[in-house]
Amino acid sequence: MEPLMPESGMKELEDLVSDFISKASRLASxxxxxxxxxxxxxxxxxxxxxxxxxxxxxxxxxxxxxxxxxxxxxxxxxxxxxxxxxxxxxxxxxxxxxxxxxxxxxxxxxxxxxxxxxxxxxxxxxxxxxxxxxxxxxxxxxxxxxxxxxxxxxxxxxxxxxxxxxxxxxxxxxxxxxxxxxxxxxxxxxxxxxxxxxxxxxxxxxxxxxxxxxxxxxxxxxxxxxxxxxxxxxxxxxxxxxxxxxxxxxxxxxxxxxxxxxxxxxxxxxxxxxxxxxxxxxxxxxxxLEPANLLRRIELYAEDKIKSGDLPKGSTALLRYAVLNGEFERGKAAQISGYKDRQARTVLSTLLKKGLLVSGNKKEPVTLGLPSEVLDDWFPKLYIGF
Structure with a gap:
């Protein structure tokens, strides 16, 4: 099975590796x-x-x-x-x-x-x-x-x-x-x-x-x-x-x-x-995953769903917060959405039920969910071939 490593075209390979390492490190941040x-x-x-x-x-x-x-x-x-x-x-x-x-x-x-x-x-x-x-x-x-x-x-x-x-x-x-x-x-x-x-x-x-x-x-x-x-x-x-x-x-x-x-x-x-x-x-x-573009797609999705009655008002604010901050305590839903506690709980409950937000249990923080229904809107062209 020799050779086990290429010997020709090393300049091109090294340039590819350098580009790869640089771009991969930026993505993770x-x-x-x-x-x-x-x-x-x-x-x-x-x-x-x-x-x-x-x-x-x-x-x-x-x-x-x-x-x-x-x-x-x-x-x-x-x-x-x-x-x-x-x-x-x-x-x-x-x-x-x-x-x-x-x-x-x-x-x-x-x-x-x-x-x-x-x-x-x-x-x-x-x-x-x-x-x-x-x-x-x-x-x-x-x-x-x-x-x-x-x-x-x-x-x-x-x-x-x-x-x-x-x-x-x-x-x-x-x-x-x-x-x-x-x-x-x-x-x-x-x-x-x-x-x-x-x-x-x-x-x-x-x-x-x-x-x-x-x-x-x-x-x-x-x-x-x-x-x-x-x-x-x-x-x-x-x-x-x-x-x-x-x-x-x-x-x-x-x-x-x-x-x-x-x-x-x-x-x-x-x-x-x-x-x-x-x-x-x-x-x-x-x-x-460029933050501004990802956030824009999620906000457009949420606003469309609010207009069609599929999501309650206030959903956009909670989703935006989850994208930018990673997670939040359930008790902060009212502060984030700008609604009173009861209405904020309804918004949060709807987003959790639809899988747009997820949480391990009622005591754990809420994080962004990625159900298959939103992939075409939030992550266009992620899947091909179906």
């Missing part, structure tokens, strides 16, 4: 921390939606939202997709809430298997089996267990299963963050993304595990955060993504194509594509 948490919950659902979409699994955002509320469809196929989505979100939540810097090696076989195990252990039995297209043999996928047989994905014949341990050991050695400079760490996220898919360590789930690992790696090196998802960028350019993966699978094309058995130019091209997708998504979310 745009919003109130409590609003970041709310948006982070939304982005986890979005990441799941796009990662599954890449695999050909189309789960509507409202079905994902219902799954998180334990409201599952009676239709078996839809229910299975909901369970799959819920599992994906829960794994990413563990990654987001965990101090990944404490993980000794983010690219270890142990950590990769942990992601696979956490994802698969919650799936229904129907999604834990695959069928060999050539023999018709049914193979059970065991959570966290490396494949114990050979596999082929499209034209890519995966490495023999007996070589998996040695390949993953080499993978770990090459991409271990502490052995790399900051610039090379970021390039390694892209390179390791392809090489793990090339290794194909599991019978199934390799795509989602790899994208979750990339998310974990970016967070570990202090660039990734809960406010953006590379999966959205990859899904928007899914054919380019798959073509770039195939090109990086190619064998070495002569003496001017690196010194390994695989194409160095193909790997370099994939890394540029991957980093460009990351930057594109950071740019997109930075624009979407």
């Amino acid at each position: 745009q919003l109130n921390p409590q609003v970041i948490k709310s948006v982070g919950d939304l982005v986890r659902s979005m990441n799941c939606y796009y990662s599954n979409l890449i695999e050909g699994h189309h789960t509507h955002p409202r079905d994902i939202e219902k799954a998180l509320q334990e409201d599952f469809s009676k239709n078996k196929e839809t229910r299975n997709l909901q369970l799959e989505a819920k599992s994906h979100i829960e794994v990413q939540k563990k990654i987001d809430e965990e101090d990944t810097k404490k993980i000794e090696n983010i690219v270890s076989a142990e950590h990769i298997s942990w992601i696979h195990k956490e994802f698969y252990k919650l799936l229904p039995d129907e999604l834990k089996v695959i069928k060999n297209p050539d023999t018709g043999k049914i193979i059970k996928v065991i959570p966290g267990k490396l494949r114990d047989g050979n596999a082929q994905v499209g034209k890519h014949i995966a490495p023999r299963y007996k070589s998996l341990e040695s390949l993953l050991a080499r993978y770990e050695e090459a991409y271990k963050p502490k052995n790399l400079s900051k610039i090379k760490q970021v390039i390694a996220v892209a390179a390791s993304h392809h090489r793990l898919l090339w290794i194909h360590p599991f019978y199934d789930g390799n795509g989602r595990v790899t994208r979750l690992l990339s998310h974990s790696y970016l967070k570990h090196i202090g660039i990734g955060c809960s406010l953006w998802s590379v999966s959205r960028g990859l899904a928007r350019r899914v054919q380019e993504y798959k073509s770039a993966l195939v090109e990086a699978d190619s064998p070495r094309l002569g003496d001017l194509d690196g010194r390994g058995n695989l194409s160095e130019k193909g790997l370099s091209k994939f890394c540029k594509f991957f980093l460009a997708c990351c930057i594109d998504q950071v740019d997109f979310m930075s624009s979407l």
Whole structure:
């Protein structure tokens, strides 16, 4: 699987990394921390939606939202997709809430298997089996267990299963963050993304595990955060993504194509594509979350709903306060809205009932809610493909 890091086009790659780091750091400083948490919950659902979409699994955002509320469809196929989505979100939540810097090696076989195990252990039995297209043999996928047989994905014949341990050991050695400079760490996220898919360590789930690992790696090196998802960028350019993966699978094309058995130019091209997708998504979310623009969209939405009678007067003030300040005590609703206590409680109750504001219980502060019904208005073009 050599080379493990690109050697050509380094000036362009380094420029991409520099741009990426600069923009990603600015994005994280745009919003109130409590609003970041709310948006982070939304982005986890979005990441799941796009990662599954890449695999050909189309789960509507409202079905994902219902799954998180334990409201599952009676239709078996839809229910299975909901369970799959819920599992994906829960794994990413563990990654987001965990101090990944404490993980000794983010690219270890142990950590990769942990992601696979956490994802698969919650799936229904129907999604834990695959069928060999050539023999018709049914193979059970065991959570966290490396494949114990050979596999082929499209034209890519995966490495023999007996070589998996040695390949993953080499993978770990090459991409271990502490052995790399900051610039090379970021390039390694892209390179390791392809090489793990090339290794194909599991019978199934390799795509989602790899994208979750990339998310974990970016967070570990202090660039990734809960406010953006590379999966959205990859899904928007899914054919380019798959073509770039195939090109990086190619064998070495002569003496001017690196010194390994695989194409160095193909790997370099994939890394540029991957980093460009990351930057594109950071740019997109930075624009979407620019405080003044976000507040304007929310205020326009609230005023329209007040005019139509769907929301009571005073709603705009409470939503504005939640955006700017992150949270507020229920007892401050009258002061914020400018209404008397009884009317202010009615406004607050309506916003809570509609999910526009949320609170863990009656004693906890109120924060901004992001139900699926408002996404098109508050976060236009966040979801594509449905």
